[in-house]
Amino acid sequence: MTTTSAPAKPGGARVRVQQLGTFLSGMVMPNLPAFIAWGLITSLFISAGWLPNGILGGFGDAAAIGWPGAATTIAVGEDGKNFQQYAGLVGPMITYLLPLLIANTGGRMVYGQRGGVIATIATMGVIVGSTIPMFLGAMIVGPLAAWIMKQIDKIWDGKIRPGFEMLVNNFSGGIVGGLLAIGAFFGVAPLIQGLTNILSAGIDALLNAGLLPLTSIIIEPAKVLFLNNAINHGVITPVATPEALANGKSILFLLEANPGPGVGILLAFAVFGVGAARASAPGAIIIQFFGGIHEIYFPYVLMKPQLIVAAIGGGMTGVATNVLFNSGLVGPAAPGSIIAVLAVTAKDSYIGVILSVILAATVSFLISAVLLRASRKKDLAAEAAGDDALAAAVAQNAANKGGESRVGALLGGDEVVDHGQSTVLTETRLQNIVFACDAGMGSSAMGASVLRNKLKKAGISDVNVTNVAIANLDDDVDLVITHKDLTDRARQKTPNAQHVSVDNFMNSPKYDEVVNQVAAQHPQEQA
Structure with missing residues (x-):
C-alpha cells in the first residue's frame, strides 16, 4: 500500500487563494443547517412569507429586519402603555446566532475549544457595534481573536505554578476576550460595515445598470478552478443574507448555486459525447442536479x-432570467441541488427561479452541443487510440482544487501516486481510522461509510472509522486516509499516524488492503 511522505511543496497564488477559500468555507459549511433553518423560518413567517406570523417572524418592518435596535420599536397598547415589539425568530437568528456560530467554528479551527470561546466573545463586539448582520465581521474577528489568544497563551506556557492553571487560563481568557470585544466594537465594526456597504453598493450598481449577468464571466471559470466555495460561502452568502432579510429574497444566492449550466453541459455529453464521458454523463446529471455536487x-x-x-x-442566461422576473432565494441553497434551491425559493419567485434553471441548462446545452459536434471526429479518433481524456480531466480537476475531490470518487480512476518517497503500510494495530478532507464532509464521509461496510462484512466491529476536517485532525489516530493532494497536509497534523492516499473514495482497492490488515490483527473475530 503506497503512501506519500514527501514534504509539502509551497504553492503559488492560486493554491493560496484556494486555501483561503477552504478556510472561509470551512467556517460556514458546518453551520449550513442553521442557515437553512433560518431560511425556512424566514420564508414561512415574515410578512411576505407563506404563513405570516408577527410573533415568530417579528412585528413591523423594523422588528422583522432584526438588526440591533430594530426590536426596540415602541408601539402603544390598548391600555395606553408603551411596549416593545417582538423581534420574532428571524431577526435574532441572523443578528446573533449565525455570526456567532461562524465565529465559534473559525475560532475552533485556529485554537480548538478555547479559540472558539474567545472568538465568540470578540465577535459579540462587532455584532453590537454595527447595524447590519456581521457575517464578514465574524469570519474576520473570530479566527483573528483565536489566533491572538493562542499567541498570548504561549507567553506563559509551562511557567504557571501547579494548581494555578485554571485560574490563569480562565482569567486570561476572560480579560483578553473582553478587550477584544471592546476593540471589535469600536475599531472593527465600523470598518466591516463600511466594506459591506461598498460591496452592496457595487452589486446595486450592477443591478441598476443591468450588468449583473456579467458576473458569470468570473464565477463560472472560478468554479471549474474550484474557487466556488470561496465565492459562494466567503463572499455571496455574507452579502446576500442581509439583503434577503431586508427584501425577503436575494438574487445573489443564485449566482453560483444555479444547477442549470452544469446540467446543460452534462446533457450535451450524454447526447454528443464519446466513450467514458458519454457513458458517465447520465449518472453525473443525477448527482449534479439532485445531489447538488x-x-x-x-x-x-x-x-x-x-x-x-x-x-x-448558461450562467448569464440564468442570472438574466432572475433579473427579469425579480426572483431570488430567501437563504443560501446548499448544496446547490434543485431540491435545495426550490426549498428556499421566495414565495413570489418560483416561476423565475424554475425558468432560470431551465433556460440556463438549455443555453449551455446548445453551446456545448455545437462545440462537441465540431470536435466529434477528433474525439472518436482519440478514443480509438486509447486516449482516456476523462481520467486525465479528473486528475486535472484534483490538481485545480489543490485538495480532496469528490469527482475522483464519483467518476472513478483510483491510481497510486508516488511523489518520490513512499513506504509500505506497517503492521501496527489499527484501532482508530480517520478519513480527512477539507470540510470533513462529502467525500470523507462517503469513504468512511464504504470502509465501515467492508469491515462489517468482514466481521470486524471494534475498529473506529470516522471522518473529520483536515484542520481538526489530532495526532491520536492510527491511520489517516486522504486524497493524494491532501496527504502532506494531513501528515503535518498527524506525524505519528500511518497515511494512505487514494484518488477514489467510493471504490478504492486500498480499502481491501486495509480490511485485510485489520482482519489479520483481529483473528478472534474471524473464528
Missing part, C-alpha cells in the same frame, strides 16, 4: 476548455 461536471469542462463558454452562457 456541481464539482461532478468540472472534469468534463477540463476535457474541453472551450466548454467554459457554455458554462458562462
Whole structure:
C-alpha cells in the first residue's frame, strides 16, 4: 500500500487563494443547517412569507429586519402603555446566532475549544457595534481573536505554578476576550460595515445598470478552478443574507448555486459525447442536479476548455432570467441541488427561479452541443487510440482544487501516486481510522461509510472509522486516509499516524488492503 511522505511543496497564488477559500468555507459549511433553518423560518413567517406570523417572524418592518435596535420599536397598547415589539425568530437568528456560530467554528479551527470561546466573545463586539448582520465581521474577528489568544497563551506556557492553571487560563481568557470585544466594537465594526456597504453598493450598481449577468464571466471559470466555495460561502452568502432579510429574497444566492449550466453541459455529453464521458454523463446529471455536487461536471469542462463558454452562457442566461422576473432565494441553497434551491425559493419567485434553471441548462446545452459536434471526429479518433481524456480531466480537476475531490470518487480512476518517497503500510494495530478532507464532509464521509461496510462484512466491529476536517485532525489516530493532494497536509497534523492516499473514495482497492490488515490483527473475530 503506497503512501506519500514527501514534504509539502509551497504553492503559488492560486493554491493560496484556494486555501483561503477552504478556510472561509470551512467556517460556514458546518453551520449550513442553521442557515437553512433560518431560511425556512424566514420564508414561512415574515410578512411576505407563506404563513405570516408577527410573533415568530417579528412585528413591523423594523422588528422583522432584526438588526440591533430594530426590536426596540415602541408601539402603544390598548391600555395606553408603551411596549416593545417582538423581534420574532428571524431577526435574532441572523443578528446573533449565525455570526456567532461562524465565529465559534473559525475560532475552533485556529485554537480548538478555547479559540472558539474567545472568538465568540470578540465577535459579540462587532455584532453590537454595527447595524447590519456581521457575517464578514465574524469570519474576520473570530479566527483573528483565536489566533491572538493562542499567541498570548504561549507567553506563559509551562511557567504557571501547579494548581494555578485554571485560574490563569480562565482569567486570561476572560480579560483578553473582553478587550477584544471592546476593540471589535469600536475599531472593527465600523470598518466591516463600511466594506459591506461598498460591496452592496457595487452589486446595486450592477443591478441598476443591468450588468449583473456579467458576473458569470468570473464565477463560472472560478468554479471549474474550484474557487466556488470561496465565492459562494466567503463572499455571496455574507452579502446576500442581509439583503434577503431586508427584501425577503436575494438574487445573489443564485449566482453560483444555479444547477442549470452544469446540467446543460452534462446533457450535451450524454447526447454528443464519446466513450467514458458519454457513458458517465447520465449518472453525473443525477448527482449534479439532485445531489447538488456541481464539482461532478468540472472534469468534463477540463476535457474541453472551450466548454467554459457554455458554462458562462448558461450562467448569464440564468442570472438574466432572475433579473427579469425579480426572483431570488430567501437563504443560501446548499448544496446547490434543485431540491435545495426550490426549498428556499421566495414565495413570489418560483416561476423565475424554475425558468432560470431551465433556460440556463438549455443555453449551455446548445453551446456545448455545437462545440462537441465540431470536435466529434477528433474525439472518436482519440478514443480509438486509447486516449482516456476523462481520467486525465479528473486528475486535472484534483490538481485545480489543490485538495480532496469528490469527482475522483464519483467518476472513478483510483491510481497510486508516488511523489518520490513512499513506504509500505506497517503492521501496527489499527484501532482508530480517520478519513480527512477539507470540510470533513462529502467525500470523507462517503469513504468512511464504504470502509465501515467492508469491515462489517468482514466481521470486524471494534475498529473506529470516522471522518473529520483536515484542520481538526489530532495526532491520536492510527491511520489517516486522504486524497493524494491532501496527504502532506494531513501528515503535518498527524506525524505519528500511518497515511494512505487514494484518488477514489467510493471504490478504492486500498480499502481491501486495509480490511485485510485489520482482519489479520483481529483473528478472534474471524473464528
